[in-house]
Amino acid sequence: MTREEILAKVVEIVRPFAKDKDALETAGLGTNILDDLKVNSARLVDVILEFEDEFDIEVEDEDADSVNTIGDAVDLIEAKLV
């Protein structure tokens, strides 16, 4: 799976949780999931669990600590898929 494909899937997964839908339309690797997309911090866990299901990976709490931006999520998923 290419990085671009992962990015596209990540954006789709985040979509239902994002309160700022406009920011989602221009979301890129540097977009902050909590600050820019206004995802509730309590729901970030659900987002990451959706990554687990979609990409068939397992994420530890410590891994999830590094996820602030869309790019962080893509990096994490990419690393888990190797």
Add this chain to the structure above:
Amino acid sequence: MTDPSGLSRRERLALFLQREVSRLASWFWIPASAFTMRYLLGYRIRNASHLRRRFRAMLRESDGPVLICSNHLTMVDSALVAWALGGTWWSVFNFRWVPWNLPETRNFASGGISQLAVWLTKCIPIRRGGRRQDVSTIIRRVQHLLTHGETALIFAEGGRSRTGRVQTDSIAHGMGRIASSVAGCRALCVYLRGDRQSSWSALPVIGDSFYVDIDMFQPTSERSGMRRSRDFARQIADRLVSMEEKYFARRQRSS
């Protein structure tokens, strides 16, 4: 017991120093806060002596770590819970069972004096919704404290409930993460509510009486990773919801 926190020596030393200074200062701040709640604000804990006997009996059942998980309606809930469970002098003499608190930085630790007060009263300020790395650091401190015989109080919903009821859609994942990562950790669920507390507020009504119920259990999960932490958090939240239902059923019967 294995310490899952991985705190540096410097961080461990800082916590040790804070605990010892706080312990010395507790001869002042615990009686002062109890006096304020009891006599200046007129608060009463209903069946306090029975509640405290139950709490101590629960602690005697095992010497393992205890994470106190409470519902959250007012900004002084942590002080009320500590007072309700330990009273004044028992808390001074059993200081390890006075829970560490994680107050919101913006509410309690924004200035110099309040920062000092928070530091002296077993608090570790946290910015809710802040950077995950910062939240993780706080979680590791709590893990360290629990594995070293201390206890901590976490509000199950993170912040005060905006509905006045336990909000299962905003359960703090960190609560489950701590409980699942500390071996043998039991959750002491505390349901606290003032008689005149209809929803959330800054302070309970002056002169209010408080219903307090406690229940201790050890969450379990067959899963791993974040799902295990989430299972733990959900089980604790479900327990609090049951306690809340019991409260309202009892209130309906008596009205």
